Amino acid sequence: MLDIKRIRQDKDQVIELLSRRGGEYPIEDLLKADERRRELLAETEKIKAEQNRVSKQVPVLKKEGKDTAELFEQMRFLSDKTKELDNQVRLCDEQINEWLLGIPNTPNKDVAVGRDETENVEIRKWGAVPQFDFEPKAHWDLGVALDILDFERAAKITGSRFTMFKGLGARLERALINFMLYTNTTEGGYTEISPPFLANRKSMTGTGQLPKFEFDMFGLKEPDYFLIPTAEVPLTNVYRDEILPEEALPVKLTAYTPCFRAEAGSAGRDTRGLVRNHQFDKVELVKLTHPEASYDELENLTKDAERILQKLNLPYRVIELCTGDIGFCAAKTYDIEVYMPSYNRYVEISSCTNFEDYQARRTNLRYRDGDGKVKFVHTLNGSSMAVGRTIAALIENYQQADDSIRIPDALVEFMYGTTEIKAGK
């Protein structure tokens, strides 16, 4: 969430930055409630101070054998008064908090201003788009033909937007996970975590999925847990409510988890194949950094993610999301898009974001600075990679004229030496 003090002090700037997202937020109402809260607080604290002062005298008076009945009568009045005021303060707090949780992060001031994804900015391109001397197939056709993907039976087991991987397809998925984790933990220097795949409401609120996007989550009836939509949730919450020593920064974590998304707003989009499923595997990167280092760390994080595609030799481009397209909690985001022949364009496969202190405030995740002060860290995350989309990209970019799929060199050892996937194998 945003810092209420910052909203108070730099109201115009906050409103201006938020307006770049397109959308209106109850800043004025918030400030009015905040002012009211402080008035009430001053009043109640004054009474409480009086109560405390008198209370301290009670044992003294009793020792002297004096009658306290009248005093208690007055105190009872004050006590009722504070209860009433406390209640009003609590109502203010709840309202303020509700508003704050519903206001997105301010985009970084240098992020390109734009309405929607059409105004995103291409930063760089890597690799050559494959040229086929035959008609390339979409992964949902080729994968089924090779009997490594099965959408129909997955739908039978569960429903639409689920995929079953079979044989070398299942091995390919597992190989990619291992390859990604191996690369991240060795060259990347990240610490591997294997977290819970269910998260409670507090964790989900900390990273910003709740309260606003509950409709897009799969939740359990009892207990009040949610299937994680990304490893960002458990990883960013690892150190929630903690104060880290400055030397511990940056904290660099990586994890493989399945991800579960209701895709509530995506009816009719990407209905075929692996691009948009209710369940998909992903290897995630999360960094907790010193505030001054977070933008450098975002560049590094993005390069860490790109490294995976480079090793797999998959063509991609990096784009900077404009203010109208960045996520709710984000201050700045680079998307990495892999070339997908069936779409005849680049498709998002990773999203690398600096949240600045927005999530850190929600998760109360702080560090002790060199001057002894406690401050909020900056949080970042990025996918490295979404495994399902990586498989789709591999199938399509590595397909051969005979309908076989070549396995990228970097992946062969993780495939137990398998170098190609062919029909009938």
Next chain:
RNA sequence: GGAGAGAUGUCCGAGUCUGGCCGAAGGAGCAUGAUUGGAAAUCAUGUGUACCCUAACCGGGUACCUAGGGUUCGAAUCCCUAUCUCUCCGCCA
């Protein structure tokens, strides 16, 4: 699932029976200073967070002893609920 025990500051740990002077003893750690050629050891001092008032990171105030309620003039201390941890039993990958 059944029975019991517990949760206190950065950590360890008193206090809880017998509610008040307990933001909380003591120790460790850490910081600063003294001592030293330098270090260790020793000694001295200091050492939570959030919010409010204030020009102020000076000062004052309020809250916080897992969380949320309750009793009371007053709660770390009494009562209720939840969560988590531990022990035993049962069940189980």
